[in-house]
Amino acid sequence: MNLLSVQDLQTHFIFRDIDHQLREAKALNKVNLTLNSGQVLGIVGETGAGKSLTAQSICGLLRPPAKIVGGSVTFQGRELLTLSEDEINTIRGAEIAMVVQNPRSSLDPLTQIGAQLVRLHQTHTGGPLAGSRKKALDMMQAVGIPDPEGRFTAWPHELSGGMAQRVLIAMALINEPKLLIADEPTTGLDVTVQAQILDLLNELVARFDMGCMIITHDLGIVAHYCDQVAVMFAGEIVEQGPTREVFLTPAHPYTQQLLAATPERLQLGVKSQLGGQPPDLFNLPTGCLSQDRCTLATEKCGAPPPLIEISKGHLARCHFVKPAEKGRSKSNE
Amino acid sequence: MSELVLSTKNLSKRFPVGRSGSFVNAVNGVDLSIKRGEVLGMVGESGSGKSTIGRTILRLTDPSDGEITFDGQDITTLPTKLIRPMRKDMQMVFQDPWSALNPRMKIGDLIAEPLRIHFNMSRSECNDRTEVLAERVRLSADFLNRTPSALSGGQLQRVCIARAIATNPKLIVLDEPTSSLDLSVRAGILELLQELRAETQAAFLFISHDLGTIKLISDRIAVLYLGRVVEEVPKDKLFSDPSHPYTQSLLSAHLPSDPNETLQRLTLQGEIPSPINLPTGCSFHTRCPVAINSCQSNVPEADEISPGHLVSCLRLKDGQNIIRRDLK
Numbered sequence A: 001m002n003l004l005s006v007q008d009l010q011t012h013f014i015f016r017d018i019d020h021q022l023r024e025a026k027a028l029n030k031v032n033l034t035l036n037s038g039q040v041l042g043i044v045g046e047t048g049a050g051k052s053l054t055a056q057s058i059c060g061l062l063r064p065p066a067k068i069v070g071g072s073v074t075f076q077g078r079e080l081l082t083l084s085e086d087e088i089n090t091i092r093g094a095e096i097a098m099v100v101q102n103p104r105s106s107l108d109p110l111t112q113i114g115a116q117l118v119r120l121h122q123t124h125t126g127g128p129l130a131g132s133r134k135k136a137l138d139m140m141q142a143v144g145i146p147d148p149e150g151r152f153t154a155w156p157h158e159l160s161g162g163m164a165q166r167v168l169i170a171m172a173l174i175n176e177p178k179l180l181i182a183d184e185p186t187t188g189l190d191v192t193v194q195a196q197i198l199d200l201l202n203e204l205v206a207r208f209d210m211g212c213m214i215i216t217h218d219l220g221i222v223a224h225y226c227d228q229v230a231v232m233f234a235g236e237i238v239e240q241g242p243t244r245e246v247f248l249t250p251a252h253p254y255t256q257q258l259l260a261a262t263p264e265r266l267q268l269g270v271k272s273q274l275g276g277q278p279p280d281l282f283n284l285p286t287g288c289l290s291q292d293r294c295t296l297a298t299e300k301c302g303a304p305p306p307l308i309e310i311s312k313g314h315l316a317r318c319h320f321v322k323p324a325e326k327g328r329s330k331s332n333e
Numbered sequence B: 001m002s003e004l005v006l007s008t009k010n011l012s013k014r015f016p017v018g019r020s021g022s023f024v025n026a027v028n029g030v031d032l033s034i035k036r037g038e039v040l041g042m043v044g045e046s047g048s049g050k051s052t053i054g055r056t057i058l059r060l061t062d063p064s065d066g067e068i069t070f071d072g073q074d075i076t077t078l079p080t081k082l083i084r085p086m087r088k089d090m091q092m093v094f095q096d097p098w099s100a101l102n103p104r105m106k107i108g109d110l111i112a113e114p115l116r117i118h119f120n121m122s123r124s125e126c127n128d129r130t131e132v133l134a135e136r137v138r139l140s141a142d143f144l145n146r147t148p149s150a151l152s153g154g155q156l157q158r159v160c161i162a163r164a165i166a167t168n169p170k171l172i173v174l175d176e177p178t179s180s181l182d183l184s185v186r187a188g189i190l191e192l193l194q195e196l197r198a199e200t201q202a203a204f205l206f207i208s209h210d211l212g213t214i215k216l217i218s219d220r221i222a223v224l225y226l227g228r229v230v231e232e233v234p235k236d237k238l239f240s241d242p243s244h245p246y247t248q249s250l251l252s253a254h255l256p257s258d259p260n261e262t263l264q265r266l267t268l269q270g271e272i273p274s275p276i277n278l279p280t281g282c283s284f285h286t287r288c289p290v291a292i293n294s295c296q297s298n299v300p301e302a303d304e305i306s307p308g309h310l311v312s313c314l315r316l317k318d319g320q321n322i323i324r325r326d327l328k
């Protein structure tokens, strides 16, 4: 059984605009994802493609006018989308933890950071206060906050961007969750601290058999820390597979475009590397959502492309992707 | 008109810690200069004072010590009243786009705000310019009627960039401006900055943890550690000739996006020191793999090892500052 399985998840923004017209932005269209215990899954993709929204939908953190209109999310075999608010709140913070993209918003500005960590531990794990305090200090140490004792009483506004980020990661890990969803957890951290945190996550994944989903724009993180990668475009996962395979033989045209724009390969002044505008969520094209930007597109792409299994566990949503030839084993390639 | 848009001398900033009488030494004697049309990149440990430097040079917070010269004028102690009209020429893109934008305003009004404050524009001129700005940061007109909560992180970052470039400032501080952008949009923004500097000769301080991006956009790069510049290096030397031990460890932690490239990481031992009690001597000595006794007591001076390449390390002279040969 997968630790987390997301099937055809659809989240839309439904609201009335200034002229009282009912409008619907189809932000998540078909999100299909699986994640196993002991695995790290990287989610990459265009800005605005719906990565954060996917994470929020899974964790029950959506706010109106966002609404889940279809699909299913199962965690350890249990459907999450039909749970009551109380039920999902008990799971979130304990078994499922999330590091949100906007660190300051999830820190309580009126509580010192040590107290926030202790409170979280008390709510979900409990036990003597001294134990929670020790756990909080240990976590601060583990995420590389210098002088944890001294910083225990710091207020959120006194922290640098990266320090706030680390406090948030400590908060997510303090109850030893089964699933960690981290939305750009290391932006704002220098690469040495980033490495320390990613190593820590890796260690926890192995030690507690945790599943971990990392949303990032940093392909280096995916290349070196993620077992699996999923690529998002316009509210769809267009490709998912083992990282090495996707990076070395990207199947979907958008994945190919993305991998070509890494800072190592990019040259300023060569405009062809830049994609166009993403599709209008209020008015999605029928058929393949990337057709307007895709160099391979033909009339065929006016119909929705199927999700094709290229090889075991490597899937892509494109009319021109072919399953790898059967009977050709890796060894004679 | 001065060739130098910005220079600082011995810039320092301390924050009091509660009522304890001690201080967070966020910035400790920084000398910087940026010429017209130049991009100075800034990298460094998180908490090393990059954002504080950015805010201080724009006088968004007051320095504790040192001098700031902007466009030929000493602005170190200039009263806020006189700074305000200068804001048109000095803008900042803040690290956290969520708290930088008024959540109740429409995106269109947010982008137009600096235009309304600083220029005497008619409403229709203002609207036209707002649309041009949105297009330049690759936001479609549809976003202009939304409020910030209806935008993704990367979309908000682009709103902040549009606001900062609206008045064609002489100096723009960009604090992690592209961290939430996918690679192709990021490339578009970098292109935009290149165009701007060609058009308006604007100067940029570009703060980022992404070494690849820093190398692509900057002319020179300042490497910070605990509120001090430990190395200042022309961009083509950053990867080929990193000369301060901290810079070397930083580069070794850079993750290439090719999964086949093996990592040869050099992990620093020891805890990151607290800026409340700065280490004596070289502030890196507590974690430096090649430190010697004198590093604990002597503060290294900046040495110009080749034109424009400055390094502050006591072991530079004896050639023992290199912690791993294969990095070179």
Ligand SMILES: Nc1ncnc2c1ncn2[C@@H]1O[C@H](COP(=O)(O)OP(=O)(O)OP(=O)(O)O)[C@@H](O)[C@H]1O
Pocket: A013, A025, A027, A046, A047, A048, A049, A050, A051, A052, A053, A054, A065, A101, A281, B149, B150, B151, B152, B153, B154, B155, B180, B181, B182
């Ligand atoms: N209230 C709203 N009405 C319409 N569209 C919205 C609303 N709120 C968010 N959106 C859109 O939903 C899309 C998904 O946003 P999300 O924050 O998930 O993107 P993301 O992939 O995390 O991007 P980033 O990498 O920039 O953080 C965005 O294109 C955003 O503009």
Ligand SMILES: Nc1ncnc2c1ncn2[C@@H]1O[C@H](COP(=O)(O)OP(=O)(O)OP(=O)(O)O)[C@@H](O)[C@H]1O
Pocket: A157, A158, A159, A160, A161, A162, A163, A188, A189, A190, B015, B016, B024, B025, B026, B044, B045, B046, B047, B048, B049, B050, B051, B052, B053, B095, B275
């Ligand atoms: N208002 C404040 N009060 C007290 N300390 C502060 C304040 N603002 C910043 N600091 C401290 O000053 C130091 C430098 O912070 P700054 O935000 O400049 O770092 P940074 O280099 O931008 O880090 P990051 O890369 O994490 O954003 C940190 O130790 C921070 O905790």
Ligand code: SF4
Pocket: B244, B245, B246, B282, B283, B284, B285, B286, B288, B289, B290, B291, B292, B295, B300, B312, B313, B314, B315, B316, B321
């Ligand atoms: S001065 Fe000494 S401690 Fe500082 S970087 Fe050089 S060798 Fe290391």
Ligand SMILES: [Mg+2]
Pocket: A051, A052, A053, A101, A183, B152, B153, B154
């Ligand atoms: Mg996001």
Ligand SMILES: [Mg+2]
Pocket: A160, A161, A162, B050, B051, B052, B095, B175
């Ligand atoms: Mg900062």
